[in-house]
Amino acid sequence: MPAIELRNLTYIYCPGTHYEKKALDDISMEVNVGEFIGIIGSNGSGKSTLIKHLNGLLQPTSGKVVVFGKDAAGQIKDELWKYVSVLFQFPEQQLFEETVYDEIAYGLRNMDITGDAIEVRVKDALEKVGLNFDEFAQYPPLALSGGIRRRIALACAFAMEPKILALDEPTAGLDSSGAKQVLCSIKKIQKEKNTTIIMVSHSLDELLLLADKLAFIDKGKLIAFGDRRQVLKLIYENAENHIVLPDYMRLLFELKKIGNDVNIEIVKYEEAEDEIANLLGETSK
Amino acid sequence: MADAIELVNVQKQYKVNNHLTHALKDVNLTIPKGQFIGILGENGSGKTTLARLFNGLILPTKGNVYVDGMDTFDKRFIKKIRSRVGMIFQNPENQIISSIVEEELAFGPQNLNLPIEEIDKRVDKALNIMGLTALRFHATNLLSGGQKQRLAIASILTMKPQYLILDEPTSMLDQSGRYELINYLKKLNKQHNITIVLITHNIKDILSADRLIVLKKGAVVLDSTPWKIFSSPENLEISGLNPPDMVKLVNGLNKRGYKLKDEILTTEQMVEFICRQLN
Amino acid sequence: MNGLKIGQYVRGNSFLHKLDPRTKLLGCFVMIITSLLKNNTSALYINVVLLLLCILLCGIKFKQFVKMVRPIRYMLLLTFIFQSIFISGEKLIDLWVISVSREGLHIGIVTIARIFVLYFCSILLTRTTTPAQLTAAIEALLFPMVRIGIPINKFATLINVSLRFIPVIIEEAETITCAQKARGAPFNSKSLIKKFKAIFSVLIPVLASSLQRAADIAIAMESRCYTGEINHNRIKGLSFGKSDIIALGLISTSIVIVLV
Numbered sequence: 012m013p014a015i016e017l018r019n020l021t022y023i024y025c026p027g028t029h030y031e032k033k034a035l036d037d038i039s040m041e042v043n044v045g046e047f048i049g050i051i052g053s054n055g056s057g058k059s060t061l062i063k064h065l066n067g068l069l070q071p072t073s074g075k076v077v078v079f080g081k082d083a084a085g086q087i088k089d090e091l092w093k094y095v096s097v098l099f100q101f102p103e104q105q106l107f108e109e110t111v112y113d114e115i116a117y118g119l120r121n122m123d124i125t126g127d128a129i130e131v132r133v134k135d136a137l138e139k140v141g142l143n144f145d146e147f148a149q150y151p152p153l154a155l156s157g158g159i160r161r162r163i164a165l166a167c168a169f170a171m172e173p174k175i176l177a178l179d180e181p182t183a184g185l186d187s188s189g190a191k192q193v194l195c196s197i198k199k200i201q202k203e204k205n206t207t208i209i210m211v212s213h214s215l216d217e218l219l220l221l222a223d224k225l226a227f228i229d230k231g232k233l234i235a236f237g238d239r240r241q242v243l244k245l246i247y248e249n250a251e252n253h254i255v256l257p258d259y260m261r262l263l264f265e266l267k268k269i270g271n272d273v274n275i276e277i278v279k280y281e282e283a284e285d286e287i288a289n290l291l292g293e294t295s296k
Numbered sequence: 297m298a299d300a301i302e303l304v305n306v307q308k309q310y311k312v313n314n315h316l317t318h319a320l321k322d323v324n325l326t327i328p329k330g331q332f333i334g335i336l337g338e339n340g341s342g343k344t345t346l347a348r349l350f351n352g353l354i355l356p357t358k359g360n361v362y363v364d365g366m367d368t369f370d371k372r373f374i375k376k377i378r379s380r381v382g383m384i385f386q387n388p389e390n391q392i393i394s395s396i397v398e399e400e401l402a403f404g405p406q407n408l409n410l411p412i413e414e415i416d417k418r419v420d421k422a423l424n425i426m427g428l429t430a431l432r433f434h435a436t437n438l439l440s441g442g443q444k445q446r447l448a449i450a451s452i453l454t455m456k457p458q459y460l461i462l463d464e465p466t467s468m469l470d471q472s473g474r475y476e477l478i479n480y481l482k483k484l485n486k487q488h489n490i491t492i493v494l495i496t497h498n499i500k501d502i503l504s505a506d507r508l509i510v511l512k513k514g515a516v517v518l519d520s521t522p523w524k525i526f527s528s529p530e531n532l533e534i535s536g537l538n539p540p541d542m543v544k545l546v547n548g549l550n551k552r553g554y555k556l557k558d559e560i561l562t563t564e565q566m567v568e569f570i571c572r573q574l575n
Numbered sequence: 576m577n578g579l580k581i582g583q584y585v586r587g588n589s590f591l592h593k594l595d596p597r598t599k600l601l602g603c604f605v606m607i608i609t610s611l612l613k614n615n616t617s618a619l620y621i622n623v624v625l626l627l628l629c630i631l632l633c634g635i636k637f638k639q640f641v642k643m644v645r646p647i648r649y650m651l652l653l654t655f656i657f658q659s660i661f662i663s664g665e666k667l668i669d670l671w672v673i674s675v676s677r678e679g680l681h682i683g684i685v686t687i688a689r690i691f692v693l694y695f696c697s698i699l700l701t702r703t704t705t706p707a708q709l710t711a712a713i714e715a716l717l718f719p720m721v722r723i724g725i726p727i728n729k730f731a732t733l734i735n736v737s738l739r740f741i742p743v744i745i746e747e748a749e750t751i752t753c754a755q756k757a758r759g760a761p762f763n764s765k766s767l768i769k770k771f772k773a774i775f776s777v778l779i780p781v782l783a784s785s786l787q788r789a790a791d792i793a794i795a796m797e798s799r800c801y802t803g804e805i806n807h808n809r810i811k812g813l814s815f816g817k818s819d820i821i822a823l824g825l826i827s828t829s830i831v832i833v834l835v
Contacts, residue, residue, distance in 0.1 A: 053470045053471065053472050054440065054441065054469075054470040054473065055440070063753065066757055068753050068756060068757065092756065092757055092758070092759050093759070096757065096758075097754075097757040098757075099750065099753065099754045099757070102754065104747075104750075104751065104754075104780050104783075104784055105751055105754040105755060105758075105776075105780055106780065107775065107776050107779035107780050107783075117758060117776070118758040118759055121758060121759030121760065121761060122759060153783060156339065156340070157339070158339055167758065168758075171758070171759075183467070183468065184386070184464075184467045184468055185497075186338050186339045186497045187338075187497060187538070188338060188536075189339065213470040213471045214471070254471050254472060254475050255471045255472075257541060258500075258540065258541035258542055258562075258563050259541045259542075259545065261563045262541075262542070262545075262563045262566055262567065265563060265567045266567060266570065269567075269571070271570075271574070280541065280544070283545070284545060284548045284549070287545060287549065287570070288549060288552055288554075290570065290574075291549070291554065291570065291573060291574075294573050294574065295554050295555060295556065295573045296553050296554050296555065348794075351798055353794060353797060353798055375800050375802070378797075378798055378799070378800050379800055382798070383795075383798040385791065385794070385795060387791060389743060389788075390787075390788050390791035390792055390795065391791065391792070391795035392739070392795075393735070393736055393739060393792065393795065393796060394705075394706060394707060394735065394739060395583070395584060395705070395706045395738060395739045396584060396705045396706070396707070399705055399706070399707040402707070403796075403799060403801075404799040404800060407799060407800040407801050407802065407804075408800055433586040435583060435584065436739070437739070437742045437743060451799070452799070455799065455800065
């Protein structure tokens with residue numbers, strides 16, 4: 012059974028008014044348990060709207076969201092947040108408790124978890140994001156730096172031990188070491204807890220490092236979904252989108268476009284280097 | 297002394313919880329007119345402090361900052377310095393003051409008490425340069441992130457700045473917003489001769505800069521061209537930076553026995569180089 | 576999502592748009608005061624007619640008008656019902672325990688008309704006047720108060736900036752509400768304490784980011800040479816035209832009617 016199925020999901024903002032806008036247009040996809048899906052698209056492409064459907068914050072105008080075989084609009088509607096955790100953009104803004112401990116425990120208490128079980132989970136979640144329990148648990152979250160607050164928001168989601176975790180731009184605005192830490196913890200939770208991850212980003216570089224499959228959304232439509240090589244090629248073919256590609260991919264596509272014989276179905280940097288070396292052959296040695 | 301921003305033995309300390317922290321330690325720096333300069337550094341390396349020293353938003357604990365010869369300590373110069381050194385901040389939302397695009401642009405020159413006709417002229421020009429003419433009467437809160445950041449720049453341009461200091465202006469934009477913004481900055485630098493100081497986390501933003509300054513723990517550890525910084529393993533070690541893909545490629549190919557001598561930083565340069573080799 | 580919010584400026588070329596902001600501000604002020612006077616309802620009705628005329632002149636279509644009334648429709652309805660039922664007097668209709676009195680009906684209508692005037696005065700003012708024009712008008716009209724040490728110019732800037740950030744804060748509250756719902760915040764809980772805490776989980780972050788924003792804005796304004804001085808050019812930019820004279824004439828007529 013897939014973890015999440017989207018069946019012809021369509022969502023229209025402000026239907027019937029002047030501001031009517033089709034934010035999602037007939038999107039269908041299946042995500043298997045334990046998979047890491049990277050969703051790529053520019054701002055306003057509908058990525059964030061899609062994510063709000065996963066935990067029932069928005070209801071589809073037409074079509075269905077199915078979570079572990081059950082209709083998300085059905086019986087499980089009010090419990091959905093326990094299975095699907097969603098972390099929005101700039102999640103450090105949602106912190107409000109007096110201590111880091113209470114902050115992470117907030118979701119757990121809403122799940123009616125009590126007693127020692129809370130402490131175990133808080134400890135575990137903090138460790139997953141690379142923060143020391145003894146050092147941080149009693150600290151007021153609002154007094155910490157942006158990068159650390161981001162990781163605490165991440166720990167809040169981890170602690171709820173969701174089956175599915177959806178993240179909207181988890182590294183936006185972080186410096187490179189902060190971003191690396193966040194990405195590492197997300198990969199960790201996927202590996203250790205077999206959590207299904209759906210991560211929205213506009214940086215293909217980071218999704219290529221982590222994701223098993225890619226989805227490319229443009230103007231509310233799912234342009235491509237599945238194997239990374241195939242999706243990359245389709246992204247490039249939508250000419251205006253090629254700036255989201257990593258530089259080494261852009262290089263190969265550009266070379267191919269002007270008639271050079273290079274294989275563009277690659278994913279990693281090393282493969283690109285091989286291609287270029289092949290192309291140059293013995294010249295310039 | 298004139299025609300540059302100069303930092304002379306600048307130190308800046310803050311008191312946090314009775315703890316004295318050194319945000320900047322003994323920085324000497326000259327930003328001459330006309331350059332496009334990138335400043336890189338991790339969070340907490342002192343980048344923002346440095347930026348705010350440039351136009352006198354904060355004053356050094358020790359040492360002096362001179363803008364075209366004017367000391368930022370001297371209160372008489374403060375309006376002159378601030379209209380000469382424009383500042384753009386990270387969050388596009390939190391630096392827009394008016395609800396209407398046109399009025400946002402007029403805010404600065406109004407504070408300089410310029411006559412209405414002059415303000416109008418400057419607003420027209422700035423809208424044109426930043427590609428916002430069509431949005432002149434638009435509500436500011438309905439703009440996209442990239443448009444907001446361009447608006448922020450346009451509303452600095454109406455004060456006719458010589459220097460533009462941008463503190464992580466791209467970190468909240470998506471890929472296309474970022475690409476567009478950098479192109480506008482290049483245009484301002486080349487066509488309008490405005491000095492650009494761009495603070496960023498993203499090395500893609502500053503590949504074509506004239507000069508890169510790397511900050512670490514409040515000190516300038518590197519000050520050189522992008523190529524010299526990214527192509528030398530030693531410099532990468534010092535700065536903790538990852539090289540851009542194209543520099544990695546040049547190094548990788550050279551390890552395989554190729555002899556690439558050109559300074560290649562961008563994909564466009566690499567495409568051009570390879571074509572030259574194959575013909 | 577990013578729909579037009581009530582109270583937002585809409586660009587246009589109508590009679591009201593062209594009026595000097597000082598005239599509009601004065602007009603609103605006079606209309607509101609004369610409408611709230613106790614014993615004289617003729618001014619109130621004249622104001623209602625004038626406002627309807629303005630709405631017409633503004634080019635607001637009937638459909639848009641209905642939409643504008645929508646947010647206050649229950650308030651209007653309830654006030655009307657309560658006033659007409661609970662005020663005793665000469666009975667007009669008598670249905671079992673409910674009776675409607677002539678006085679009640681009258682006061683009901685007066686209250687509705689007053690709410691209508693208050694509501695549409697502010698809507699029309701903000702719809703046809705940009706915040707900067709408004710700021711300039713406030714500065715110009717209240718300028719004499721600067722002499723006695725009240726910083727009117729700062730107050731005016733404050734209003735300008737607040738107007739700009741109302742939609743931003745609303746949007747932010749919406750986003751954080753979503754984020755807390757995703758953590759299971761029980762907004763619909765029957766327990767008051769839990770509900771209270773859920774509301775708290777939105778209020779605190781919004782407050783924290785508003786404080787941060789205030790600090791950011793202050794720095795952005797400072798670096799654009801804002802010093803809090805009075806801007807004489809902004810006031811000089813205002814100018815009275817023919818239509819302003821007509822409008823001011825109407826305003827004074829309305830005052831005369833009230834006084835007579």
